[in-house]
Amino acid sequence: MNDVLDVALRLLVVFVVFLTFPLIVGQTEHKVMAHMQGRLGPMYAGGFHGWAQLVADGVKFAQKEDVVPAGADRRIFQLAPAVALLPYLLVLLAIPIGPGEGAVGQVIDAGVFFVLAVMGVGVLGSLMAGWASANKFSLLGGLRTAAQLLSYELPMLLTAASVAMAAGTVSLVGILDAFEWWWVPWQITGALVFFIAGLAELQRPPFDMPVADSEIIFGAYTEYTGLRFALFLLAEYAGIVVLCGLTTVLFLGGWHGPWGADGLGWVWTLLKAAVLAFVVIWLRVTYPRMREDQLQKFSWTLLVPLSLAQIALTGVVKVVFL
């Protein structure tokens, strides 16, 4: 009975995190973008600096009509948002937030493989949406999504493998247990490549060619309205939470900090992830969109060689110095 209660409690906590953190990131994006552009952003909803803006948005989305285009493939069109969103919920289960087995939803032996595998499944949602909409812009968006995933999955895997080599384990908890502070400079190339490739996989600016609104409207999501559209947006922000959490765990030492690792480990994890989330927003405001061919070239001629070099460096250091 106690076990059941424990599992239920963990699932509940992960679910609450899954529902609230993306909204916090979204609200931060509203405000940070606004201030970077010399505006105020939402100021009215909820009273204090528009804190309830996204709640109001959610209510608005729920009230809208749920339209399925006449020519669309109904079932796949309606299934796509769930396929896009659910993988991120599963990934959150595996991310450790503090030391010990108490601070992770579920300890998974092959954690690195699990998170990367399940994150890759999320892209199927965009593909399904792009195809089932019966719209040329959507189909183009789906194609670009697929092309982008295929080229950026490889550097992500390679850099994650580099960390796994350094730690001698593919378990996320095990990697954190083995972490030393000098891993940060040692794996910094891998960290940058992983973060950039992750941004591309989430289709965040400057890698948002698949949803480029000024040329293909909104890519795979063009035909979506109401709640299903909101689910796709939620998937994007849940993706940011997951990517920042993973980069923190793999490359920045997760719950390790200068002091207080025992009691305050979760604070360090959240702090590092929050800084990364800020960087994600910052990049969106700063950089223009990359063209499709530039995207491909960037991955194959820069990120893949860099990640291979990182693996070589990891191997050499591991053999010679450790």
Add this chain to the structure above:
Amino acid sequence: MTLAAAAATAAHATATTAADPQGFLSPTGVEIAFLLVGLVTLGAAVVTVTTRQLVHAALWLVVALGGLAVEYLLLTAEFIAWVQVLIYVGSVVVLLLFGLMLTRAPIGRSPDADSGNRWVALGVAVTAAAALVWVVVDAFRTTWIDLDGAPAGSTEVTGASLFQHWVLPFEALSVLLLAALVGAIVLSRKAKTEAGADAEAERAAATAPGAPRSGATRRETEGTR
């Protein structure tokens, strides 16, 4: 404790309490789940090859491959299960969908999505399935997975056996894949240069002032002149 290990220990507990001499199939929870997931996988696979809707076939393939990953989990092969999801669901099917969308992916049925080879294909499939089932059943019979210590399919055990006992096949496979990769690049480059040469010739023919369309006719006209 991992999911797979949890499921496996549950099976172990029920198996040991039920009866000591374990038969070929004893209806524990895990075995029932295994059979049900197997049925779903088989059904999805059959729909994949029989449906007339191309993209639906690819998506049913996702269900079949995912079902297979669940089966691996139930057999305590956790590492293989996640690799299955990563490679097949995450990459192969995405590549497949990409190819479909790039060429032809109509919504609804494709009446010409059919093959005259289907009876031959059925024969090959049934033969292969029969051979595989016979080999697996004959090889393992009533062997049970030993759950004391690390599960046989955990990352550590898999890695150790792969790089201690199976290094040579592993490296041979790597070389084979590399050869396939290089071959693909060579093939695509050759096709590209030929197409490029053709296009160049055509462009030259078209841009020549007052020149006839194709090279052959131009040679003819020059001959008559």
